[in-house]
Every structure is written in C-alpha cells, then in structure tokens.
Amino acid sequence: MITHRETNLLAWLSLATMIVLMTFAQLLFKQAGLHSHSRPEWYLALTLNPWLAAGLVASVAGMGCWLLALRRLALSKAYPWTALTYVLIPLGATAFFGEIITTGYVVGMALVMAGIVVATGEGKRP
Secondary structure (H helix, E strand, C coil), X not given: CCCHHHHHHHHHHHHHHHHHHHHHHHHHHHXXXXXXXXXXXHHHHHHCCHXXXXXXXXXXXXXXXXXXXXXXXXXXXXXXXXXXXHHHHHHHHHHHHCCXXXXXXXXXXXXXXXXXXXXXHCCCXX
C-alpha cells in the first residue's frame, strides 16, 4: 500500500519532471526553428522536422506529469515552481546555442527565484 508520504513524493517528482520536460521542449523547439530555416517550403519545415516532433512529445509528456502532480498538490502550491523554466530555458540556450545571458537577465532570474521562495514559503511554521 502506498503511504501519504510516498504519494506526496510522487507528486513533487511529477512536478520536477514536468519542469525539466517543458524546459527540454522549448530547447527542442528552438532547434526545430533552426532546422526549418533550411527548408523554404513551410509545410516541409513542419512535417519533416524531427526536432519539432520531439518537442511536441516532450510537451505532451510534461503536461501528463503536470496533471499527475495536480492530483495531489494544490495548484497554488505547485504553480509557482513552473517559473523555474524562466531560469532553466535561458541557461539551456546558453549551453546549447551559445546565447548570451546579460547582467539584467541574471538579475531577473534572481528575482524569479526570490519570487518562488516567497510564494512557496508563505505560511511555513518554524
């Protein structure tokens, strides 16, 4: 029999998996855009683009994980964590596509992280 604690852990793992999959999906969509640039026919750029297909699969899997997480977690508790994608996607774009993160963007990412801490830490008791 699965305990309440194990169920809660599975919900948080589902949430973390959703964040990773949605981040990965956006990076795949970027690669799909770069790949489609080499094909002048828009319909070929969409239908013959393995990166686009992979991004769609990652998105659907991420939505599935999101639904699993929401079965056990309150939306108000889980939703602030989705903002992690605003930090992870630019870091991934830097690592995989050589994009530059400006100082202003680093400050913004720090504010996002602070917002997550404030939003999810409210009501905690010592």
